[in-house]
Amino acid sequence: MSDSYEEGPTPTERLYAIVEQGLCIGCGLCQSVAGKDCVRVTKTSNGYLTPLVEGELDHETVDRIYAVCPGTRVEGLPERLVEPDTHRDNVWGPWRRMARAWAGDPGVRFEGSTGGVLTALGNYLLKSNRVEFILHVKTSASEPSFGDRTLSFTEVEVIEAAGSRYGPAAPLIDIDEVLGRDQPFAFIGKPCDISALRNYAKQDERVDKLVKYWLTLVCGGYGTPQGTIEFFKRMGFNPDDVTGLRYRGRGCPGPTRVETADKVEEFHYIDYWGEDETTWTLPFRCKICPDAIGEAADIAAADTWIGGSPTREGSEDDPGTNAIIARTATGEELVAAAAADGALEIEYDIVPDIVSTYQPHQVNKKYAAWARHQGLADAGRIVPQIERLRIEELSRELVESTIEYQREGTRKRVEIGKASEPTPAIWKPSSTC
Numbered sequence: 001m002s003d004s005y006e007e008g009p010t011p012t013e014r015l016y017a018i019v020e021q022g023l024c025i026g027c028g029l030c031q032s033v034a035g036k037d038c039v040r041v042t043k044t045s046n047g048y049l050t051p052l053v054e055g056e057l058d059h060e061t062v063d064r065i066y067a068v069c070p071g072t073r074v075e076g077l078p079e080r081l082v083e084p085d086t087h088r089d090n091v092w093g094p095w096r097r098m099a100r101a102w103a104g105d106p107g108v109r110f111e112g113s114t115g116g117v118l119t120a121l122g123n124y125l126l127k128s129n130r131v132e133f134i135l136h137v138k139t140s141a142s143e144p145s146f147g148d149r150t151l152s153f154t155e156v157e158v159i160e161a162a163g164s165r166y167g168p169a170a171p172l173i174d175i176d177e178v179l180g181r182d183q184p185f186a187f188i189g190k191p192c193d194i195s196a197l198r199n200y201a202k203q204d205e206r207v208d209k210l211v212k213y214w215l216t217l218v219c220g221g222y223g224t225p226q227g228t229i230e231f232f233k234r235m236g237f238n239p240d241d242v243t244g245l246r247y248r249g250r251g252c253p254g255p256t257r258v259e260t261a262d263k264v265e266e267f268h269y270i271d272y273w274g275e276d277e278t279t280w281t282l283p284f285r286c287k288i289c290p291d292a293i294g295e296a297a298d299i300a301a302a303d304t305w306i307g308g309s310p311t312r313e314g315s316e317d318d319p320g321t322n323a324i325i326a327r328t329a330t331g332e333e334l335v336a337a338a339a340a341d342g343a344l345e346i347e348y349d350i351v352p353d354i355v356s357t358y359q360p361h362q363v364n365k366k367y368a369a370w371a372r373h374q375g376l377a378d379a380g381r382i383v384p385q386i387e388r389l390r391i392e393e394l395s396r397e398l399v400e401s402t403i404e405y406q407r408e409g410t411r412k413r414v415e416i417g418k419a420s421e422p423t424p425a426i427w428k429p430s431s432t433c
């Protein structure tokens with residue numbers, strides 16, 4: 001142990017500070033870094049997936065976790081992947097091609113969350129033998145509202161995992177073992193999962209050798225466990241009776257389908273999320289997210305609803321259209337090859353200002369992120385280390401009063417406990433959530 005730690009918090013306290021300060025998104029990576037006998041990422045007392053220390057944790061391991069955890073470090077695309085002729089948009093980051101698109105196979109388009117682009121790309125990567133499997137997330141076998149990390153080796157398996165999982169999911173929980181397979185693969189995850197794996201690439205050279213394609217979704221944040229419980233209750237379900245939850249897909253957005261042993265009911269996306277951004281219930285980490293647009297991925301896929309949310313009437317027969325952002329030469333080549341093969345249907349090319357009309361909440365969040373991080377610093381909280389995401393530069397475009405409003409808002413959240421989570425403890429059905 002280094003001398004500087006002798007008087008300070010214990011290794012466990014340092015790891016738990018990430019959770020307690022609302023920065024853990026439950027990606028699972030710390031379990032891989034520390035080893036599952038030492039740290040287990042599991043459902044804990046607040047209802048989220050968080051680390052639970054079960055063995056001897058030391059400071060060196062916690063240092064390694066702080067260097068890779070997406071709660072403490074978030075970086076944009078590695079410079080070596082930004083070709084000289086890449087466009088650089090201040091809000092949307094590096095991009096080589098933006099387009100409206102959907103899966104060429106109507107069945108995949110239907111199953112997908114939006115237009116099935118990520119599923120279609122996963123299938124194309126397998127079919128063309130570019131990778132051996134896809135690491136991504138499917139409906140959890142044990143927690144109906146969660147996602148489980150899965151490896152898909154066949155197109156059927158990729159399609160089974162289609163659709164957004166809005167609950168907690170830990171795709172990197174056993175990344176050490178996944179890399180141990182020594183097979184090339186593609187990773188599909190949320191932008192924060194992508195950040196985590198990019199960070200980990202600096203500690204484990206197998207990542208850059210084996211992860212051939214990095215695919216992500218543009219992400220407004222995930223649903224809190226408490227918010228999902230409230231949704232079940234609002235819709236007349238006892239949360240303990242729910243055996244299945246499909247958030248969306250099978251149309252765009254498609255029905256939110258709730259199952260119990262004796263009934264199945266379908267609701268609208270708006271019943272779960274509400275009419276617009278102001279009604280979204282999100283974890284604190286999502287509110288200060290400096291990269292919810294997947295800057296470190298080869299390709300990011302998004303929705304195309306003008307204003308960021310669907311309407312009940314407008315979405316009845318919507319077959320789904322994605323906006324895709326190809327950021328790297330690898331991503332651009334994959335889009336072109338998948339389109340030539342018929343796996344993808346490109347409608348037409350677009351530009352950042354058009355994507356902003358689909359994603360006004362992402363534009364607002366990107367501008368606000370730096371001020372929110374300053375609010376964390378004012379409150380003496382952990383401030384995520386940020387590189388190549390332009391958040392300070394963007395905040396300089398704001399008037400001083402807006403920066404202060406955002407900064408003060410975060411300070412207030414910390415003060416009133418809205419940016420805090422309990423110390424992780426074993427989940428019990430009678431726990432808080």
Ligand SMILES: Cc1cc2nc3c(=O)[nH]c(=O)nc-3n(C[C@H](O)[C@H](O)[C@H](O)COP(=O)(O)OP(=O)(O)OC[C@H]3O[C@@H](n4cnc5c(N)ncnc54)[C@H](O)[C@@H]3O)c2cc1C
Pocket residue numbers: 111112113114115116117118119120122136137138147161162163164165166167168169171188189190193217218219220221222223249301302303304322359
């Ligand atoms: C938490 C969350 C928030 C989102 N917020 C926005 C938003 O603000 N704006 C927007 O445009 N789009 C948002 N989306 C993305 C949108 O819902 C679609 O996922 C995206 O448009 C891709 O559509 P698709 O039809 O290509 O996806 P599909 O073809 O259905 O493929 C989805 C892929 O994502 C993977 N996946 C699903 N859920 C998770 C998860 N929780 N963690 C890791 N991987 C997962 C699946 O394994 C699958 O491979 C969000 C998605 C999620 C999961």
Ligand code: SF4
Pocket residue numbers: 018019023024025026027028029030031041050051065068069070071
């Ligand atoms: S965000 Fe991931 S790496 Fe960080 S503490 Fe949570 S589970 Fe661990």
Ligand code: SF4
Pocket residue numbers: 025190191192193219220221222285286287289290291292
């Ligand atoms: S908003 Fe950011 S932190 Fe939250 S789930 Fe999305 S990418 Fe992760």
